[in-house]
Amino acid sequence: MKYLLKTKLLIISCFHNRVAEVENSVDSVVSQLTPEMHFVVVDDGSTDGTSEALDQWENRDGKNVTVIHQKNMGFVNSLIYHINNIDCEYIAIHGAGDISYEGRFSKQIVLLDFDKKLGVVSSRVNNINSYDNAKTITGSAFSGNAEKILLKQNIINHGAVCFRKDIYLKAGGYRSFFEFAQDRDLWCRMSHFCEFRVIDDILYERVSNAKNSVSGSPEKRIRQKLLSNLASFCHDMRLKGKSDPLKQYGYFSIYMLSKDKKLEREIFMLALSAIKHKKRESFSIYFDAHEKISSLSISKLLLVLLNKMLPTRYWQSGNGKIK
Known part of the structure; x- marks a missing residue:
């Protein structure tokens, strides 16, 4: 070569x-x-x-x-x-x-x-x-x-x-x-x-959270965490002497992931960070993602309440977008 x-x-x-x-x-x-x-x-x-x-x-x-x-x-x-x-x-x-x-x-x-x-x-x-x-x-x-x-x-x-x-x-x-x-x-x-x-x-x-970075995009950050979980899952299967799910099933291996409490907590914390920094658009994305992956829990109920209770003027005191 x-x-x-x-x-x-x-x-x-x-x-x-x-x-x-x-x-x-x-x-x-x-x-x-x-x-x-x-x-x-x-x-x-x-x-x-x-x-x-x-x-x-x-x-x-x-x-x-x-x-x-x-x-x-x-x-x-x-x-x-x-x-x-x-x-x-x-x-x-x-x-x-x-x-x-x-x-x-x-x-x-x-x-x-x-x-x-x-x-x-x-x-x-x-x-x-x-x-x-x-x-x-x-x-x-x-x-x-x-x-x-x-x-x-x-x-x-x-x-x-x-x-x-x-x-x-x-x-x-x-x-x-x-x-x-x-x-x-x-x-x-x-x-x-x-x-x-x-x-x-x-x-x-x-x-x-820099512009054009993975950490600066809520959508990319969520996908990053999902794929990180897949990497860990494939690793676990190999350590157990089983075949690598990605090699065996390709794209469909991601559907083998069970609901993960750690992922639920991580997205919950990202949503709270978005509230702290008054990023309305980011909070909405994390809120929707958390609802899709979480079962009924205190964190889910808390985000639902915050979503309903925070007034518009709170978000308007920030710029609502990722810097």
């Missing part, structure tokens, strides 16, 4: 209509590049000036930066295509608009070089809520076999991850069915072949 390029560490980032975030986000990666690293930035069919902003970074100051323009393929399909066409030992993901802190990539390379049993490395993350700029630190230090913990939660932040390409390929790579939650599905399958590590350092910063 003829590869587009060859490098030790491939850092890949996919931008779609995020022109305002290009400068700081890309600079946070480029400033860390060494000769053994190559940064591939994909413009996934942007129409807002992102394409032109990214072009300013190609090979700037002699750094290994390649900007690729393409028709819109979506995030997961873009990752699949470009990872398959680049010869590398390690792969790091950098989320569009996010910030990789100084030393992130070199630390991850050192850990992977030192421990051959280690296949996936991430770190703790500084999360900034775009609604109110509130900051929270997520993630806990972890080291070892992650098969069981991944059943309960996704311990690896996608944008902060670095992993071995040979283990990625052995696990089957990203699956295009997972438009969202493709990371949890991949980690679950990679956990059969390697150990995981979450560094106790904070090496990454992401903005939640």
Whole structure:
């Protein structure tokens, strides 16, 4: 196979209509590049000036930066295509608009070089809520076999991850069915072949609820949670020695999911967050989703009451839309 390029560490980032975030986000990666690293930035069919902003970074100051323009393929399909066409030992993901802190990539390379049993490395993350700029630190230090913990939660932040390409390929790579939650599905399958590590350092910063992001769209967020549940369900079946439902039944595997109290609680909390930040449109979407998946419960009754009782002037004091 003829590869587009060859490098030790491939850092890949996919931008779609995020022109305002290009400068700081890309600079946070480029400033860390060494000769053994190559940064591939994909413009996934942007129409807002992102394409032109990214072009300013190609090979700037002699750094290994390649900007690729393409028709819109979506995030997961873009990752699949470009990872398959680049010869590398390690792969790091950098989320569009996010910030990789100084030393992130070199630390991850050192850990992977030192421990051959280690296949996936991430770190703790500084999360900034775009609604109110509130900051929270997520993630806990972890080291070892992650098969069981991944059943309960996704311990690896996608944008902060670095992993071995040979283990990625052995696990089957990203699956295009997972438009969202493709990371949890991949980690679950990679956990059969390697150990995981979450560094106790904070090496990454992401903005939640940002425009054009998954967390900034109620519809996408709900689908992300449903697909995350499917990834966990498929993982559980494999650990029990059964066939992967997605492989066996394809699209219909999603109908095998039983009602999930955890999903019900998560959407309930998203609805409360929408109320707190006076996002009427977002609340309506979460309210409808919660009604469809929940049985009669206190949380369901509470949302019904809030929907009826909150006056119009409450919502009008906000803008009613996602920032």
